[in-house]
Amino acid sequence: MDQMKIVFNKPYLTGKEMHYMYQAVYSGKISGNGIFTKKCHDFFEKRYSFKKALLTTSCTDALEMTAMLADIKPGDEVIVPSYTFVSSALAFVRQGAKIVFADSNSRNPNIDTEHLEELITPRTKVIVPVHYAGIACDMDPIMNLAKKYNLLVIEDAAQAVDSFYKGIPLGSIGHMSTFSFHETKNINSGEGGMLVINDEKLRNRSEVIWEKGTNRSEFFRGAVNKYGWVDIGSSFLPSEIIAAYLYAQLENLDSIQSRRKKIWETYYEGLKSLTELGIMIPFIPDYATNNGHMFYLVCTDLRQRTALIEHLKNNSILAVFHYQSLHKSAYYINKHDKREIPFSDKYTDCLVRLPLFYELSDTDLNRIIDIVKEFFIKYE
Numbered sequence: 423m424d425q426m427k428i429v430f431n432k433p434y435l436t437g438k439e440m441h442y443m444y445q446a447v448y449s450g451k452i453s454g455n456g457i458f459t460k461k462c463h464d465f466f467e468k469r470y471s472f473k474k475a476l477l478t479t480s481c482t483d484a485l486e487m488t489a490m491l492a493d494i495k496p497g498d499e500v501i502v503p504s505y506t507f508v509s510s511a512l513a514f515v516r517q518g519a520k521i522v523f524a525d526s527n528s529r530n531p532n533i534d535t536e537h538l539e540e541l542i543t544p545r546t547k548v549i550v551p552v553h554y555a556g557i558a559c560d561m562d563p564i565m566n567l568a569k570k571y572n573l574l575v576i577e578d579a580a581q582a583v584d585s586f587y588k589g590i591p592l593g594s595i596g597h598m599s600t601f602s603f604h605e606t607k608n609i610n611s612g613e614g615g616m617l618v619i620n621d622e623k624l625r626n627r628s629e630v631i632w633e634k635g636t637n638r639s640e641f642f643r644g645a646v647n648k649y650g651w652v653d654i655g656s657s658f659l660p661s662e663i664i665a666a667y668l669y670a671q672l673e674n675l676d677s678i679q680s681r682r683k684k685i686w687e688t689y690y691e692g693l694k695s696l697t698e699l700g701i702m703i704p705f706i707p708d709y710a711t712n713n714g715h716m717f718y719l720v721c722t723d724l725r726q727r728t729a730l731i732e733h734l735k736n737n738s739i740l741a742v743f744h745y746q747s748l749h750k751s752a753y754y755i756n757k758h759d760k761r762e763i764p765f766s767d768k769y770t771d772c773l774v775r776l777p778l779f780y781e782l783s784d785t786d787l788n789r790i791i792d793i794v795k796e797f798f799i800k801y802e
C-alpha cells in the first residue's frame with residue numbers, strides 16, 4: 423500500500439493570522455512598533471517576567487543586537503557551544519570576536535558546565551548557553567561563573583519558548599536572551615525573532631540600537647522633544663504585518679504547547695525501550711522542563727543513523743539530522759585552536775530528529791514509532 427508522505431515540519435496556522443494581518447494593513451500603520459508589536463511585547467513581559475521584550479526580524483538579528491549591546495570588540499572572546507546553529511557564533515564574529523567553542527555534555531547537547539571555567543581567559547566577555555531542543559542548560563553554574571569573572575550571559579533561547587529552569591522561564595535568567603519565530607519553531611511568523619533584556623543597564627540602549635541608532639522610542643514616549651542619531655544600530659524591527667501574524671500564534675500558545683508536548687510524550691513512551699540498545703533519547707534534567715520543541719534519537723554511530731534515515735525515507739517518513747560542529751566548519755576550522763570537542767562531534771554524527779508538528783496525527787505518530795522500532799529490531 424502506498425503510504426502518505428509524513429513531512430518533518432509543517433508550520434501551524436491558528437486561523438486568526440489573516441484576520442489580524444488584515445487589521446494591521448487597514449489600520450494605516452504597517453511599519454514597526456505599532457499596536458500588534460506592543461501586544462506581543464506585553465504578552466511576553468507579563469507571562470514570563472521579561473524586563474523588556476523587543477520583536478526583531480529574526481533570532482539572528484536579535485543575536486546581532488546582543489553583540490552590539492555587549493560592546494564586543496576585535497579580540498574579545500565569546501564562549502559558544504560548537505553544537506549549535508551558525509547564528510549563535512556569527513553575530514559575535516561580525517564584531518571581530520574570537521569564538522571559543524565549548525563542548526556539549528554527555529547526556530544531552532547542552533553546554534558542558536563542568537569544563538566551562540577552563541575556557542575563560544582575561545579576554546572573555548560573553549557566554550552563550552543554547553537551550554537545545556528547548557531543554558534548559560544548567561544556568562546556576564553559568565551565572566556564577568559570569569559573576570565571578572564579570573561576564574555577560576546571553577541565552578540563545580531560539581528553541582526555548584515556554585520552557586523553564588528550576589521554575590524560572592528560560593530567557594529571563596541571562597543578562598539578555600534571544601528567541602526565534604522561524605517557521606520551524608513552536609510559535610512562528612515565517613521569519614521572526616525577539617530580543618529580551620533582563621539587565622536594566624542595557625534597556626535604553628537596546629531601544630536605540632533597535633531603531634537605527636536613534637532615540638525615536640524615547641521621543642514617542644514623550645521623554646525627549648526631538649529625535650536624532652545618538653548611537654550605532656540598524657533596522658531590526660519587523661513590520662506590524664508580521665507582529666499581527668505572531669500575535670495570533672501567541673493567543674494559541676497553550677493549545678500549541680499542549681499538543682506538541684503530547685506528541686513528544688508519545689514518542690518518549692513508545693521509544694524509551696531503545697535505550698537498552700544503546701540509543702539515547704532526550705534527557706531532561708530535574709531542573710529543566712520539556713516544551714515539546716523537538717524529539718530526537720542519538721544513534722550509536724554515523725552508519726546506523728544513515729541507515730535509519732534511509733529506512734524512514736523508504737517508508738515515506740522524513741527524519742533529519744541537525745548541526746555540524748562549528749569548530750570544524752569551513753569558515754572556522756582554521757581559526758579554531760585545534761582542541762578536540764568530542765561530544766559535539768558525536769551529536770553531529772549520531773543525532774536524528776523525528777517529525778514533530780501540531781498537525782501530526784496520532785495515526786502517523788504511531789506509524790513512525792513502529793517503523794523506528796522495526797528498524798532497530800532488524801539492524802546489525
Ligand SMILES: *Cc1c(COP(=O)(O)O)cnc(C)c1O
Nearest residue numbers: 480481482507509580602604615
Ligand atoms: C533557529 C535558531 C536560530 C536562528 O533563528 P532565526 O530566527 O532563523 O534567525 C539561532 N539559534 C538557534 C539555537 C536556533 O535553533
